[in-house]
Amino acid sequence: MAGFQKSLEEIDQELKKGDNKASLLRKSMESSDTDYAELLHNQSRRDVLSEKIVTKLNEIQVNKVRLGIISGELSDLSVLKVTSSSLLAGNFGSLVFEQEKIERLAKCHTELDLLRVHKETLQATQKALIEQMDLHQKLISIGLGYLSNEPSDTCPLCTTPHSSPDELIGKVKRQNLESELNRENSTKIVESLSRQKELDDEIQEIAKQALKAQAHQLASLRNELNEVKIKIKKAEMEKATFENELKELDDRNSEITQLFMGLSKQDFLIRVEYELSQLSEVKLSLIKQQKILTNKVKITTESLKTKRVELTQLESEMETKCNDHGYVSVLAYLNENSIAVHNIKLHFEVKINELKSIVLQHKTSCEFLVGQCNDLQKEMIANETWVEVSHLKKEKEILDLALANSQATVNAYYDSLSNIISISSEDTLEEVKALIKNNAEEYRFSAQRLEKLVNGFKLLLELMVSFKPYIKHISNQNELEALDCQFKRRNQVDEALEREKVVIVEKLEVLINNFFFEDLINAIYKNIDPHPEFKKVEFKVNFEADKPSLNILVGDGAGGMISPILYFSAAQTNILGLSVFLANALHAKDDKGNSIDVILIDDPIQSMDSINILSTIDLLRSIFLRFGKQLIISTHDENFFGLLQRKIPSEIFGSKFLQLTKFGVVAPVEPILNFLNGNSN
Known part of the structure; x- marks a missing residue:
């Protein structure tokens, strides 16, 4: 019965699967026009996206090359030390600076070198003139030379203060003792020093302009570098968007192709019609098998009812047997002697052997006694000590009594067995053994048959009880499938939100970097x-x-x-x-x-x-x-x-320093370098 039920359930499942498959195939046929049109549209869209991705890759590659070039220029320009010497040597790398100013710088350096040589010549001439003068003239010349090199408003000889260094030099020059040649040479030294200072200032100004040009070019390169990075990030984001859309199109195309088994529309329709016809044939075959199994279930049910009637009869017969006197006697004997049912035969054999042993002992004793009696009789006759017959009769009576007791024991055993099986005292020991063995086998077979019937009945009851959980299981299975569908939709929504979150975070990072x-x-x-x-x-x-x-x-x-x-x-x-x-x-x-x-x-x-x-x-x-x-x-x-x-310092950078002397009152502060120079003078 359980096998039939299982077969019916399998057929129902096959029918359900066939119906589901047929429904899916019909839906596929109905939506084939739309799906194939979508497939063609996706293919064209995929080609467009592929071209866009290639375009973005080329754009990213070009910008990366440009980024490397700008980074190299920025690195070279950052480590470049701009000085007048490096500008003259041409070691200014990618620095863009006016060629006219570089040429002017070279001219200034050339003129400055010439002035230094000219100054050395004038100083040598001055030294020679000083050596040729007398003491007074030499002193004036030394004073003029000193004042030319170290301008001061205090006379180095008499320490008399004057209003300015020029006034002091004028007074020294007005001394008639100095020769015209010496005065002219001193004037040339002063002019040379003044020109040398002008050239140094001009060289410093050109160097400052070169530093400003370097700073401006560095700022321009950094701005251009940031713009290229932003372009690369934007292109990579657009490329990632195109790639995600392309992946979605490929997944959808793969889904449609898998649904249509990679066939063309005409082949797919032919394949679906063929499979639908095959499913119809299989369904008819399964319905026919279902009807056959249903008839078999009915027959089996009727047979089960018949078996139940037989089971009832057997239970009644078993109850009758249990109430029978022979069964009760044997059961009482077994309970009294603590004997299991399967040990009855062994117990009887032991008892029979014990009785045989007792009989054999009695026979041996009798024979031994007879021999002793004969020997004793002979001895007693020889010794004339013969015992009376009456005494022997008494001993015989004792032996008869013992024999009668043994026979009574055997008869009692036979009587107890007669309650279970048909046995008489005339039966031999072998016949009794055979009867006990046959009846034991019959009872064992009956017990096994009854046990099978009881187990079958219990199995049917258990199947009837377990049928309800199966129905509940089917209901739970349907609910589980619905929950799985909801869970899948929820996962799809979560994945879409996560992708949007990643895109938003990347855009925010770009915006944050641009803002901060x-x-x-x-x-x-x-x-x-x-x-x-x-x-x-x-x-x-x-x-x-x-x-x-x-x-x-x-x-x-x-x-x-x-x-x-x-x-x-x-x-x-x-x-x-x-x-x-x-x-x-x-x-x-x-x-x-x-x-x-x-x-x-x-x-x-x-x-x-x-x-x-x-x-x-x-x-x-x-x-x-x-x-x-x-x-x-x-x-x-x-x-x-x-x-x-x-x-x-103010002298180099033109900075200004102010001090708040009191509330609302601001006073300028004298630069530290000028203050130190004033003290030293």
């Missing part, structure tokens, strides 16, 4: 060098929390990232903030889009040590020279103020 100028921040930050390990600044967008956030992190270049708020000191945090501020200030523009060339900073060295302060001053000076920005700095630190005067 991360490369320039790192360049400024490294120049100040506040930390020995964490030298790279990065802006990271965090979408993992409830609300998205933008974090500033610093890295060690080996993958380690920390938050400066948690680990940096106040000075290190101040340096990081100053780097971010300066990078944005260098790119600041007004409402009309014009660059703002003024940067105002209030006390930028809070909590910094001496090394960081010096690095900050060098950085501010570099910004002034390279970017042409006007820096206005206010501070309350006198040491910082003094360092600014020393490292950015």
